[in-house]
Amino acid sequence: MIDEGSVKNKLYNEFIKPTTQKKNFIGIEIEIPIINxxxxxxxxxxxxxxxxKFQSHYGDFKTDGVDFEGNIFALKNHETDDIVCYDCSYNNIEFAMGKEKDLFTINDRFCEYYxxxxxxxxxxxxxxxxxxxxxYRKYNLNKPIPSERYLMLYHHLKSFKNYEDVPMHFHNYPEYGMFSSASQVQLDVYKDDLVKTINVFSKNRTD
Incomplete structure (x- = not known):
């Protein structure tokens, strides 16, 4: 039996408590397609x-993920928390930069890796x-990285066929993660500014 109180505490500690600590960091994740x-x-x-070759050149990067075939799909520098990995498939490379107080430091490291x-x-x-x-997605092999996470994700996305009669919006591109890339920015927000920040980022332009 799952205790409701322990679930609430877990959610609070994971998502709300960090906002009570005044910090001012930024983190960036950049996914980039590889083409032949x-x-x-x-x-x-x-x-x-x-x-x-990257791991040999940057010795501070240690193996952080290995697929079922023994190939490395994630490397991490535990001093900077920078991660160089492949997202969903080996068609996409991702540079997940560790948090810093300014963009210039992140940019210098990213440009070097890139x-x-x-x-x-x-x-x-x-x-x-x-x-x-x-x-060049039409030429690529849309195969997920053979690991627990990505095989599970692909299996889930392929389940859209089970919901064709459900009045919800699904797309029939379960392999989209193997040919699409995105970028993310993580910002520290203090609790007093949390609602205001969410509202600002949620606004739609009307002009």
Whole structure:
């Protein structure tokens, strides 16, 4: 039996309590499509070679995720909390930058990682693109990373067929995470400003 009080405490400690601590950090996650300039599918063997090369070059990055086939899909620097990983599939690379007090520090590290990875991919006639939707998606293999999280997610997304008669909005692109990328920004907000901040970010332009 799940105790309602313990659930509320868990939710409070996870989502509300952090807002009672006055902090002023920012964190950024940038997902970027990988493309094969030969207009073929992204070569996952190349992806794994680049991952190994990155880890060898940046020794502070330790293995943080390994798929069922023994390939690394996430590397983390525990000093900066920077993470370089692949999101949903090996068609997308993600730079999740650890929190800092200013954007300039994050930008310096991101540009260094990005340049290294991009130049490394270009040795195999692959590159990175800033586009949110992979322009070469029709050539790619839409296969999820073989790990618990991504196989579970893909299995769930494919369940849209079970709800075709339900009056809700579903799309028939369960593989969308394998050809689409996004960016996220995390901001610390103190509790006194929480509602106001949510309202500001929720407003729609009317002009």
């Amino acid at each position: 300039l030969n207009k073929d599918a992204v070569d996952f063997d190349v992806v794994h070679k680049i991952t190994d 340049s290294f990875v991009k130049e490394s991919f270009e040795e195999y006639n692959h590159t990175l693109t800033g586009m949110g939707i992979n322009p």
